[in-house]
Amino acid sequence: MKNKIFIIMIAIFFINNIKVNSQTNTTDYSKKPDEFVYKGIAFYQLPYSYNSLEKYIDKETVMIHYDRHHKAYFTKYIDAMEGKPELQGKMEDVLKKISQYSEGIRNNLGGYYNHIMYWNIMLPGDFTSPKDKLAKAIEKKFGTLENMKKQLSDAALSRFGSGWAWLSVNDNGELFISSTANQDNPLMDVVKERGVPILALDVWEHAYYLKYQNKRKDYVDNFWKLLNWNEVDKLYEIALKNIKQN
Numbered sequence: 001m002k003n004k005i006f007i008i009m010i011a012i013f014f015i016n017n018i019k020v021n022s023q024t025n026t027t028d029y030s031k032k033p034d035e036f037v038y039k040g041i042a043f044y045q046l047p048y049s050y051n052s053l054e055k056y057i058d059k060e061t062v063m064i065h066y067d068r069h070h071k072a073y074f075t076k077y078i079d080a081m082e083g084k085p086e087l088q089g090k091m092e093d094v095l096k097k098i099s100q101y102s103e104g105i106r107n108n109l110g111g112y113y114n115h116i117m118y119w120n121i122m123l124p125g126d127f128t129s130p131k132d133k134l135a136k137a138i139e140k141k142f143g144t145l146e147n148m149k150k151q152l153s154d155a156a157l158s159r160f161g162s163g164w165a166w167l168s169v170n171d172n173g174e175l176f177i178s179s180t181a182n183q184d185n186p187l188m189d190v191v192k193e194r195g196v197p198i199l200a201l202d203v204w205e206h207a208y209y210l211k212y213q214n215k216r217k218d219y220v221d222n223f224w225k226l227l228n229w230n231e232v233d234k235l236y237e238i239a240l241k242n243i244k245q246n
């Protein structure tokens with residue numbers, strides 16, 4: 001009798017263990033990712049759960065994109081910063097003189113910075129248009145919001161290989177659309193069209209391939225439905241202030 005109870009207890013212990021193990025191996029897509037700290041520095045936290053963009057960007061894509069790609073840029077940049085105090089200031093300041101640094105720093109800091117903007121400006125919600133000041137600036141430059149979207153989509157679709165499409169503000173406070181290769185961005189002193197980016201669209205295949213395969217156009221069309229104009233408005237205000245100060 002005692003032996004039987006002992007065997008049953010062992011069996012229950014193993015069954016529970018299997019349960020616990022299988023749970024820890026499964027991503028809970030309905031939760032925000034846990035905070036991740038590397039060498040004492042906290043990784044950017046996704047402001048929503050993995051499945052929040054599900055209607056247009058599936059949860060697996062968000063998880064792999066954030067948890068693996070974005071995080072890898074972050075850890076590699078932190079590694080590269082070691083022993084280089086000049087890199088430890090504001091990311092924007094380093095990006096503006098990126099030509100002074102290695103290819104690794106350019107790619108990994110670029111990758112870390114660009115993805116923060118990309119995640120921040122998306123949200124499932126009802127933010128269908130920009131507000132007064134930005135709306136007026138878009139009209140002035142592009143005629144209509146639709147025209148701006150079309151031009152930015154075209155920039156995204158004509159980017160050969162991996163890269164980004166941007167809406168930015170130049171030194172005169174005017175909006176412009178551009179596209180950059182790899183993890184470059186308009187802040188960098190190595191790109192043709194320089195300015196302060198306020199809208200970032202990732203067109204690397206890892207951003208859409210699981211759901212859209214080769215249909216980059218469908219992904220780009222749907223990106224506009226996820227765009228949180230409140231955040232773009234905020235970035236526009238900050239960009240204008242920074243330009244005035246310089």
Ligand code: MN3
Binds near residue numbers: 115204206
């Ligand atoms: Mn990406």
